[in-house]
Amino acid sequence: MSLKITELSLSIGDRRLFQPLSLIVARGEVATIMGPSGIGKSTLLTAIAGHLDPSVTATGHMTLEGQDLAPLAPETRGVGMIFQDPCLFPHLSLGNNLAFGLRPSADRAARRAGIEAALETAGLAGLYEADPDTLSGGQKSRASLMRSLLAEPRALLMDEPFSALDMELREEMRRFVFAHIRARNIPAVMVTHDPADAEAANGPCCQLQRD
Amino acid sequence: MGRGASIGVFSAAAALVLVPIIAGFAIGLAASLGVFPAIGADHLTFAPYHRLMAVPEFWGALGLSLQTGGVATALSLLFALIFVTQGGGESRILAPLLAIPHAAIALGLAFLIAPSGWIMRALAPLLGFHRPPDLALVNDPAGFALILGLVIKETPFLVIAIASAMAQLPVTRTRQIGASLGYGTLRIWALLILPQLYPLIRMPVMVVLAYGLSVVDMALILGPNAPPTFAVLITRLFIAPDLTLLLPAFAGAMVQIALIALACLGLWLCERGFMRLAKAEARMGRRGGTRIPLSWIRPLPRGIMGLGLIGVAGLLLWSITWRWVWPDVFPQSLSLGAWQGGDWRAPLQTSLKIAVISLIIATPLALLTLEAVDHLPNKLAKPILLPLIYTPLVMPQIGFLYGVNLAALKLGITAGVAPVIWAHLLFVYPYILLMLHDPWRAMDRRVLKMAAALGAGPWRQFFALKLPLMLRAIMVAIAVGFAVSIAQYLPTLFIGGGRVTTITTEAVTLASGGDRRITGVYGSLQATLPLLVYLIAFLTPRYVWRNRRAMQARVT
Structure with missing residues (x-):
């Protein structure tokens, strides 16, 4: 039992966005959150990550590995995020985008080797100095995932991670992402509209209900 | 507007802005190197x-x-x-x-x-x-x-x-x-x-x-x-x-x-x-x-x-x-003694006269310039012609203004309100153009295409569509232009030869050791007039478009 959400509800003013949500995501498992547009699926993810907009109030409990998330600043929660848009930083080379994610270490050569290995895993070998803007959509998505994983997150949140990809690529990316989550043995939460995503995730599935 | 007319508009704009600046800079550069025939200096040094x-x-x-x-x-x-x-x-x-x-x-x-x-x-x-x-x-x-x-x-x-x-x-x-x-x-x-x-x-x-x-x-x-x-x-x-x-x-x-x-x-x-x-x-x-x-x-x-x-x-x-x-x-x-003294009335009139005439010239000219840009090849207008018009905004005034003054004197233009208006135009016109440029580009071109399809020629499109659609932007640009003109100090001082007194030259002069009440009057005028014009600029489109929700939405 790793990521535990208990009776979580979000409201803007007096309006509650969805019925209170309880969810337990074990290590290596991918939970899927579905529901109609505008019900607050993305907002739910920002609440877990700690970026909740001040206009939204949250009640309920969230713990990660038994630790209460509420008092932690976003950058100390150890919660990685993946969006539909890969959001590679345009001013850094591809390798340095990954280096930004990698935890610091005194040994420069080891850092470089770690990044090269991550690039290779993502099918981007030899592209350390590449301009991220010149990559294909699939390459960008894989790089974005590697950047998140190099930061050694304790949990991963994904906001419609595959919806910008075409059908073929989507299938391939799902396998790639889910395999890495299993290998890292961390809990993950995915927001999606696509039932095929939920099926592939093969984890607990939550349908958010209007209040 | 045809290609010829467009080039004509740009030539007029260039004559208004660029010629004085290039002449002023050239005279200044030559004089700094010892070449200034008017006072008998004629060899390079x-x-x-x-x-x-x-x-x-x-x-x-x-x-x-x-x-x-x-x-x-x-x-x-x-x-x-x-x-x-x-x-x-x-x-x-x-x-x-x-x-x-x-x-x-x-x-x-x-x-x-x-x-x-x-x-x-x-x-x-x-x-x-x-x-x-x-x-x-x-x-x-x-x-x-x-x-x-x-x-x-x-x-x-x-x-x-x-x-x-x-x-x-x-x-x-x-x-x-x-x-x-x-x-x-x-x-x-x-x-x-x-x-x-x-x-x-x-x-x-x-x-x-x-x-x-x-x-x-x-x-x-x-x-x-x-x-x-x-x-x-x-x-x-x-x-x-x-x-x-x-x-x-x-x-x-x-x-x-x-x-x-x-x-x-x-x-x-x-x-x-x-x-x-x-x-x-x-x-x-x-x-x-x-x-x-x-x-x-x-x-x-x-x-x-x-x-x-x-x-x-x-x-x-x-x-x-x-x-x-x-x-x-x-x-x-x-x-109200300081106000009743009334010494501020003449400088205020001069300030307003200069600002209003500058706006009457600069606003239509800026709109015509943008209309001309629409009819000129993209490669020419955007990267070359417009930046040239903006030069007075980035050049330090002191770098060319006194040269402009001497060039004017040489042409027999004696110091007075008219040359000062021209000097203000060097700054008012580019600022108005700058303020209008983005809204002009953001204008919904589909409306214009529709008008053209209904048989409206370029001039009818300009007056019947572009001007009304631009009303809010034009009012803001006028307010900015007004504030720019009211604020000018050096152009008034140099080109006016010290004989044209505005509320700004007067305020700066009085700042060192004048009566605080009188200085307060000039400072208050300087501060409140532009605010007043901004307020009018803000309210006009709201009033004109009070029954047009889509035009209200443009008020962002």
């Missing part, structure tokens, strides 16, 4: 530069300009960034500061921070002062008062530039990703957002730097006297009765331009250095120091901007004061 450098205050003034201009630019940029990271809701303080001329802000600030000013009056009982303390708080030798004044005027300008640049960047997303990778706010800004943001605001920052290095009116009111800033030193040389100082003054104008070019180069090197550092640091992956307590600095910019507005309120109060003894915080008795 560096003597004017030597003479200039022999002026005892030369090096001190140069250093002081770099110091005040550089520090003011750095602080304005820092404050603007702090404002922007605090989110919206700041426009209530910032909008009036944008509209009020530099000289009025400077006067208000001088009244506020002077030893006998409002701040000291408020502190007197606490500190036990029985008389105003003997401190150089205004015109201080290090130029702090001038820096403060510049920061108050330039921060709002940079806030607007940064806000519109940030709208083009995925700032929220970058912050979320940065934090999810374990980085704190400060590092996210320094390593991720600023490196993407700065290239988009490089030009506005350089404009602020150039302005800070060459400002004259604000430096006369708030800046040090011995040595003064470099631009003030050059102005003194230009208006000195001793004609032998004219050629060194022109040399100074050239040095002023070189100073700005060098400072901009320095700024660019700083940018390169910062980018390199940021990239190197990003590569290291260090997350430490995420919680540097910066909250104490957040209210600071707001407080400083507030000083500007309180200063202006002080001007209004002084203008209706009869008796206000130290150390009372409010006047003992009020009176």
